Amino acid sequence: MTEPVWEPLRPEAAQELLARLAVPWCIAGGWALDLFLGEERSHGDLDVSLLRRDASALPRALPDWELRRAREGRLEPWSGEEIAGGSVWARPRDADRWWLEFVFEEATGRMWRYRRDRRVTRPLAELAWERDGIRALAPEVVLLFKSRLARPEDGDDFERTLPRLAAESRAWLASALELAHPGHPWLAEL
Numbered sequence: 001m002t003e004p005v006w007e008p009l010r011p012e013a014a015q016e017l018l019a020r021l022a023v024p025w026c027i028a029g030g031w032a033l034d035l036f037l038g039e040e041r042s043h044g045d046l047d048v049s050l051l052r053r054d055a056s057a058l059p060r061a062l063p064d065w066e067l068r069r070a071r072e073g074r075l076e077p078w079s080g081e082e083i084a085g086g087s088v089w090a091r092p093r094d095a096d097r098w099w100l101e102f103v104f105e106e107a108t109g110r111m112w113r114y115r116r117d118r119r120v121t122r123p124l125a126e127l128a129w130e131r132d133g134i135r136a137l138a139p140e141v142v143l144l145f146k147s148r149l150a151r152p153e154d155g156d157d158f159e160r161t162l163p164r165l166a167a168e169s170r171a172w173l174a175s176a177l178e179l180a181h182p183g184h185p186w187l188a189e190l
Contacts, residue, residue, distance in 0.1 A: 007097035008046040021061040023054035026128040026135035052104040117180035
């Protein structure tokens with residue numbers, strides 16, 4: 001796959017665009033942390049999280065958009081069929097840059113399950129929070145996803161977010177890391 005060119009939306013623009021998406025969704029990734037912290041850094045993309053079981057609602061909400069499934073270094077056309085892995089990139093049909101990346105969360109009933117280790121769970125009602133009408137993935141959940149990558153920016157995100165995490169959020173993250181990523185270096189700081 002050639003290097004993608006992004007012109008990511010801001011969370012406010014995504015909120016307006018996705019208002020007709022009839023299933024729960026939230027801002028994820030680095031933007032979710034920025035919304036939580038009330039500060040902004042540079043972002044190469046905008047991740048939007050929704051439940052895998054709701055993925056088929058996406059093409060109906062964005063009928064004039066190009067949707068491509070990103071998997072194993074390839075972008076494949078996607079029209080809403082069941083999606084077992086990967087993410088979906090989205091842009092208006094006439095655009096040459098990608099605007100959004102949709103990531104899909106696992107859930108059983110009313111319980112979220114970490115896609116990398118289904119033993120890590122959380123009630124769906126506690127998966128996201130909202131400010132000024134914009135829903136964002138809980139910071140401790142974002143950090144759990146970032147913990148696996150070990151990129152310098154993920155470590156920076158952990159360091160700048162940790163002081164603002166509530167005690168129960170720190171405890172949940174520590175428990176999730178112990179289960180899914182035993183011995184992770186962040187555990188010493190939690």
